[in-house]
Amino acid sequence: MLKIENLSVAYGGIEAxxxxxxxxEEGKIVTLVGAxxxxxxxxxxxxxxxxxxxxxxxxxxxxxxxxxxxHDLVKNGIALVPEGRRVFxxxxxxxxxxxxxxxxxxxxxxxxxxEWIYTLFPRLKEREWQAAGTLSGGEQQMLAVGxxxxxxxxxxxxxxxxxxxxxxIIKDIFNIIRKIHSQGMxxxxxxxxxxxxxxxxxxxxxxxxxxxxxxxxxxxxxxxEDVKKAYLGESVVAKK
Amino acid sequence: xxxxxxxxxxxxxxxxxxxxxxxxxGISLGSLYALVAIGYTMVYGTLRLxxxxxxxxxxxxxxxxxxxxxxxxxxWYVSFILAIILTGALxxxxxxxxxxxxxxxxxxxxxxxxxxxxxxxxxxxxxLFGGRPKAFPSxxxxxxxxQLGSVSIQKLTFVIPIVTVIFLVGLLYxxxxxxxxxxxxxxxxxxxxxxxxxVNVNLTISQTFAIGSMLAAVGAIMWGLKFPQIAPLMxxxxxxxxxxxxxxxxxxxxxxxxxxxxxxxxxxxxxxGFLPSLSGYRDAFAFIxxxxxxxxxxxxxxxxxxAEKV
Ligand SMILES: Nc1ncnc2c1ncn2[C@@H]1O[C@H](COP(=O)(O)OP(=O)(O)OP(=O)(O)O)[C@@H](O)[C@H]1O
Ligand SMILES: [Mg+2]
Numbered sequence: 001m002l003k004i005e006n007l008s009v010a011y012g013g014i015e016a017x018x019x020x021x022x023x024x025e026e027g028k029i030v031t032l033v034g035a036x037x038x039x040x041x042x043x044x045x046x047x048x049x050x051x052x053x054x055x056x057x058x059x060x061x062x063x064x065x066x067x068x069x070x071h072d073l074v075k076n077g078i079a080l081v082p083e084g085r086r087v088f089x090x091x092x093x094x095x096x097x098x099x100x101x102x103x104x105x106x107x108x109x110x111x112x113x114x115e116w117i118y119t120l121f122p123r124l125k126e127r128e129w130q131a132a133g134t135l136s137g138g139e140q141q142m143l144a145v146g147x148x149x150x151x152x153x154x155x156x157x158x159x160x161x162x163x164x165x166x167x168x169i170i171k172d173i174f175n176i177i178r179k180i181h182s183q184g185m186x187x188x189x190x191x192x193x194x195x196x197x198x199x200x201x202x203x204x205x206x207x208x209x210x211x212x213x214x215x216x217x218x219x220x221x222x223x224x225e226d227v228k229k230a231y232l233g234e235s236v237v238a239k240k
Numbered sequence: 241x242x243x244x245x246x247x248x249x250x251x252x253x254x255x256x257x258x259x260x261x262x263x264x265x266g267i268s269l270g271s272l273y274a275l276v277a278i279g280y281t282m283v284y285g286t287l288r289l290x291x292x293x294x295x296x297x298x299x300x301x302x303x304x305x306x307x308x309x310x311x312x313x314x315x316w317y318v319s320f321i322l323a324i325i326l327t328g329a330l331x332x333x334x335x336x337x338x339x340x341x342x343x344x345x346x347x348x349x350x351x352x353x354x355x356x357x358x359x360x361x362x363x364x365x366x367x368l369f370g371g372r373p374k375a376f377p378s379x380x381x382x383x384x385x386x387q388l389g390s391v392s393i394q395k396l397t398f399v400i401p402i403v404t405v406i407f408l409v410g411l412l413y414x415x416x417x418x419x420x421x422x423x424x425x426x427x428x429x430x431x432x433x434x435x436x437x438x439v440n441v442n443l444t445i446s447q448t449f450a451i452g453s454m455l456a457a458v459g460a461i462m463w464g465l466k467f468p469q470i471a472p473l474m475x476x477x478x479x480x481x482x483x484x485x486x487x488x489x490x491x492x493x494x495x496x497x498x499x500x501x502x503x504x505x506x507x508x509x510x511x512x513g514f515l516p517s518l519s520g521y522r523d524a525f526a527f528i529x530x531x532x533x534x535x536x537x538x539x540x541x542x543x544x545x546x547a548e549k550v
Contacts, residue, residue, distance in 0.1 A: 048436050074438035086433040088426055099426055102419070103438035151438065 001026040002047070002155060005097055007056035009042050012059040015125045016042040018210040019056065023196030024155065027185045029177070031196040031218070033231055034207035041083045043207075044159050048073060048080055060155070075103050096143055106156055109149070117146040120176055123149075123179045138169040146178065156180070157188040162196065174200060175186030182199025193199035198222045202221055206231070254514065255392050255493015262513040263506065268397045268466070270505025271404035272367045275459030276482030277453030277489070277497035278411065279331075285492040286448050288347065292354040293334055296361035297453050301327045301460035302470040305367050311376040316379050324457040331453025332446045340442070365472035373471040376464035383465055400462045407458055408498060411451070415494065424448055428492075456482075477523065484530045490540025497526055499541055504529065 002024040009017040024030045034040050045051045060076065066072060067192045068076060079100075086095050101110045118125035121142040127135065132143055135178055141161055148156055158177070162170040166203045174196050181187055191197035197218075198204050198214040204221040206214035212220060221227050245256045252259065276298055283291045304326045308319025342350040382399055385392040410498040415421035427444045435441045436492035463478065464470055485504045489496025504526055512519045537543060 050432055069440075070435040071438050071440045073436065080436050082433060082436065086430055088429050088433070090429065091422075091425065095422060099434075099437050099439070100420055102423070146439070 001061060002188065003042070003059045004047075004118065005059075007058065008054045009039070009046055009051055009148075010054050011051075012098055016210055017046070017053070017139075018190070020207065020210070020212045022205055022212065024188050026154075028202040029181050029189060029200055029204045030205070030206055031189040031191055031197040031201035032205045033191055033197055033221075035192070035230075037209075038207045039210045040207060041159055044080065044083075044157055044188075045191060047157065048078070050082060052221050057107060069159065070076045071103075073086050074151045074153070077152075079148040079151045079153035081144045081148045081156070083159035085140045087132040087143050087147070089131065089146075091132055092129050093132055093135070094128045094142055096147050097124070097150050101142050102149035104149075104151070109152075113152065117149060120149075121146055138165050140222040141165060141169075141173065145173070147181065153176070153185065155184060155186045155188065157190075159190045161189075162191065162193045170196065194227070195222075197225075244283050252514070257389070258513070261391055261393065262509050267502065268400040268437065268505070268507030269509055270467075271401045272459045272463050272478070272499040272501075273485045274501025275404055275407065275462075276456045276478060277485040277501045278433055278494055279456045280435070280483050280486040281489070281494055281497040282424075282448050282452045284292035284486070286424070286445055287350070288432075289340065289350055289354060290341065290483065291334075291452075291453055292351075293338070293361055294452070294456060295326060295409070295475035295477075295482070296365075297330055297334065297475070298456045298460045298463075299470070299472065299475030300361060300364060301457040302464040302474065303365065303374075305461055305464060306374055306376060306470060316377055320461050324454050324459065327457035328450040328454040328462070328469060331449040334453075335446060335449040340445075351410060362472050362476075365398075369472065369516045371472060373469045376468040376470050378444075378468060384461060394466075396462070397468055398544050400466070403458065403462065411455065411494070414451070420444075420447060420453055426486035460542050481523075481526045484526045488506040488530060488533045488540055490542035493542045495538070496542035503541075 004022045006019045006021055007180060008015065008019050008161060012158055020039070020043065022030070022032065022043070031041065032040055038227050046053050049063065049066070049068075058196055060068075060078065063076070088099065091099070097114060098110075101113070102210065123139055124146055125138065132140065135143060145158070147160075161173050161177070170193065177187060177189065178200060180223040184232065189197055189201065197219060198221050198235065204216060204218050205212050206221065206227060208223065216224070222232070248254075248256045248259070254262075270368055276294065278295050279297075280291060282288055283294070291545050301323050304323035305319050307324055308314045312319070313516055314322070334357055338353045341352055382396055383394060387395050415424060423434065423439045423444045424447065426437065426439055427441055427448075429442045434444070438502075456517075481504060482501065485500035485502070486497045488503060489498070489500030507529060508522060508525050512522055533540065
């Protein structure tokens with residue numbers, strides 16, 4: 001569905017991505033884990049055209065994504081839950097959800113999807129009229145996920161949806177991810193919470209300072225000694 | 241009523257009728273500032289840019305309307321509507337040619353481009369229309385006076401605020417209750433995320449310029465009717481004052497621009513009315529007021545925090 005090949009990105013002189021390749025197959029959950037500054041967000045920002053890669057290609061359903069305008073991505077079925085949520089703070093929860101469906105014209109279906117989002121996140125329904133900027137961090141994250149879902153994406157990309165959230169909320173968010181995946185959505189999940197992400201994922205990639213260093217099924221990576229040491233620190237400590 | 245008038249006169253040194261006349265004048269001047277101020281505030285809200293050419297766009301409207309009536313012999317209302325539409329197009333072209341290429345450049349570059357665009361329009365007007373002032377078409381039905389008791393008031397004094405309110409209501413509806421308005425608010429806050437949501441950012445910025453310019457055009461036409469002498473530099477002072485109105489109200493905030501416009505318009509007329517000896521300093525009032533506001537409330541009356549976009 002999505003294929004990234006030899007992607008290189010540089011900010012000024014600093015190379016953030018040094019030729020990475022990654023593939024997301026339809027219907028799968030693919031996760032990319034890596035430390036701070038490894039280049040995870042840079043990769044997502046390249047997909048949505050927020051940074052201009054130096055080299056490499058990104059194809060989506062056989063199409064060269066660089067030729068697709070940013071505001072047409074969503075029509076092509078690509079949605080992003082950006083790093084740091086980026087909800088529109090002055091708009092209400094409802095408006096934020098509606099802007100997720102900005103390019104859609106099927107009003108009846110939009111209504112139905114709104115109800116669906118509210119069943120996924122009942123908290124959002126309670127706060128329909130609240131300005132998004134006044135929501136708690138966790139609620140904002142739910143809103144960012146809900147907003148992305150409102151476009152009825154084929155490919156949902158999420159940049160660290162668990163960042164800064166309490167363990168209980170993280171569990172909720174991951175449960176939701178599992179749920180929407182079971183309803184047929186393809187997911188590219190970026191996480192530092194490697195443990196949870198790898199448990200969920202069909203395929204995992206490990207990125208280190210701009211290079212993919214490991215690739216495998218979620219389970220393979222969970223069992224990998226290097227991964228354990230570098231990213232699953234907690235469980236190593238737990239075993240002691 | 242007589243008694244009240246006497247008390248009022250004792251307190252203010254002005255009789256009630258005169259006061260009301262000043263007030264209506266102030267309201268209509270304030271309406272014009274408000275209409276122009278909205279354009280500054282919308283563009284600032286979206287691009288963090290002070291559109292220095294806005295006053296000159298205002299000036300261009302009056303010439304469009306002038307030539308429509310004089311050269312092309314159109315009925316005044318056709319010419320005025322056409323002038324408003326042309327001004328909207330001019331605003332869009334301004335954005336496309338002078339600002340869009342610099343959108344990712346440092347703020348100072350785009351600011352300089354705005355100043356350049358302003359000079360360009362002013363000098364273009366001199367070359368195309370001549371430096372000598374022209375008479376704005378007069379429209380009797382609007383500029384006639386009516387007799388109210390002992391005072392006669394120009395109909396325009398009422399027409400201006402009414403037209404302004406109609407456009408303001410329309411604008412607020414557009415911004416708050418339509419998809420286009422939602423896109424504008426989204427782009428103003430976070431154009432990257434808006435784009436990812438499927439909002440066409442270039443189109444939305446274009447629309448923002450069109451709307452801001454057209455509101456200024458409505459103001460310009462009424463300005464022309466009220467002060468029927470048009471010249472290439474006529475946009476400078478109203479533009480500057482409307483900008484001050486936007487800053488006073490809290491730049492980036494539409495309601496603030498309207499409030500600022502009215503405060504400035506009413507204040508200016510009242511100063512002259514109450515202290516005729518200061519009427520030579522009429523234009524200075526706006527600047528003094530700006531300084532005072534900035535000293536006590538740097539973010540303007542509506543006091544929104546101005547989050548610096550980097
Ligand atoms: N706009 C920018 N200008 C310069 N350098 C940047 C810019 N954005 C990112 N970088 C650098 O690129 C590298 C990769 O950043 P990126 O945001 O992709 O990391 P990340 O893997 O998402 O990290 P995190 O988990 O902390 O979000 C970092 O070294 C970062 O400092
Ligand atoms: Mg990141």
